[in-house]
Amino acid sequence: MSDYIFYPGCSLESSAKAYYDSVTVVCKQLGIGLKEIEDWNCCGATEYFSLELTPAYALIARNLALAEQQANGNKEIIAPCSACYLNLAKTDHYMHDDKAFGKKINEALAAGGLHYTPGKLAVRHLLDVVINEIGLEAVKGKVTKPLSGLRVAPYLGCMLPRPDYSKRYSDSEHPDELDSLLSALGAEVVDFPLKTHCCGGHMTQIGPDTAFELIRRLISAAEEVKADVIVTVCPMCQMNLDAFQEQMNNHFKTDYKMPILFFTQLMGISFGEKTENLGFGSEFISAGEAMSRIGVKIAEPEKAPAVKKPSGLPMPPPLKKIKQFAETTEEANR
């Protein structure tokens, strides 16, 4: 059993609870100990860099400093979210590479009584730890229910294979790590040409039409190679492809129904875990039919207060009023 410092990130506590649950289960099975950084803060995603660089890096560096303080002999951080992973890795990289910059960030940290020694900790994504530390043979040894017959499209998105400061992935555009892992689970891995293309990122919020086109490309490419599910390693990718798939369908008058799962959910299934412990059922596009093809029945999640019709929840006011409101705020912004 080897221990790692764990940085879950905000998404795993809200929109990607399925990822948190399945990461926890799978790491336990593989003997990966996770010690969560106490009182970690948000990494700022891609948004803080856009406003001001020094505070953006200082925000991330607080997590590195806390991790160093609480390391207790461990030297590596696992971050399952691609954006968190890259931000932590990037901050460590630039603080180490650019000494003056490292000094400046540490000066900011000192205001809060903290310090981070650049290069002290290695930042890693769970996929890389599973492949390079645990190894595919050990993973195969855990498989009790091979995913035979399930056609999966491995999808990594951007921030894992690029810019990849520590060169942990086989290629920045066509890496094969996720393919090998899914093969080891017994799945039928399709050759997915768009495996590191963009899911739209924040464009779902700031330029939805662009986001819909990027989502469409990925879903239609997966459909073309007859994938049953797309497998992701990032909460942002999962959210964009899953939760926005229906809006994308409305936009293009298409009818795709491609389930999007986390790689840890499929690992859990192949290790014989129950679907309810792996966050199944929380996806917008149900994976029920795809999973039933390999004899996995998804237990209905225990419904919280049942909401049958949209009218059961506070609804936005009529369109006309919203438009008026938007116009007035827009004017106020000018």
Added chain:
Amino acid sequence: MSPTEVLEQKGTGVHGQKNMTLLHKVSMSTAGESNLEMCIQCGTCGGSCPSAAAMDHTPRMIFAMLRAGMEAEVLSSNTPWMCVSCYFCTVRCPQDIHITDVMYTIKNMSLKAGKHNTTAADFSKTFIWMVENFGRGFEIGLAGVHNIRHFASRLPNMAPMAIGMLTKKGMSPLPPKSIEGMDQLKKILKRAKELEAA
């Protein structure tokens, strides 16, 4: 030795310049070595960009404009704001220019100059307001506030998704609990902002 270091040795690099040009200013404000001075205008960046179609100028054009000193045009272009940080251009650039990081720098400068002209800046600000006050992100609140302000006509189409977030995903509509070290974080960010302004 990196190309930038070669230029430094020859005395033609950024640090040897008496009057810093716009190109150098952007390069110097970027963390690490941006290599921005090395652009050969090949256009690989724009050809690799997933959101190029939504941009006022391709990244290649932006770099030419920086070199030409077209400050007002660069800072009011929507190009850096449409960047999705996919790093395709960065890994494909034959001159090893850290393009994604340069885009962040241009956004910083555009905000400081008050030249930005897109709703994207507002999204970043709302996101970070939440982080600066709770220490954690707040996805539902962020999407709600941003869409009501800027994409109100899309709200009816988004209602089923919002409901799914609350029921299927079990997300809380309430803001997150603040981190314990909120005071510490605020002090760090305050000092960082002073250093940024210096």
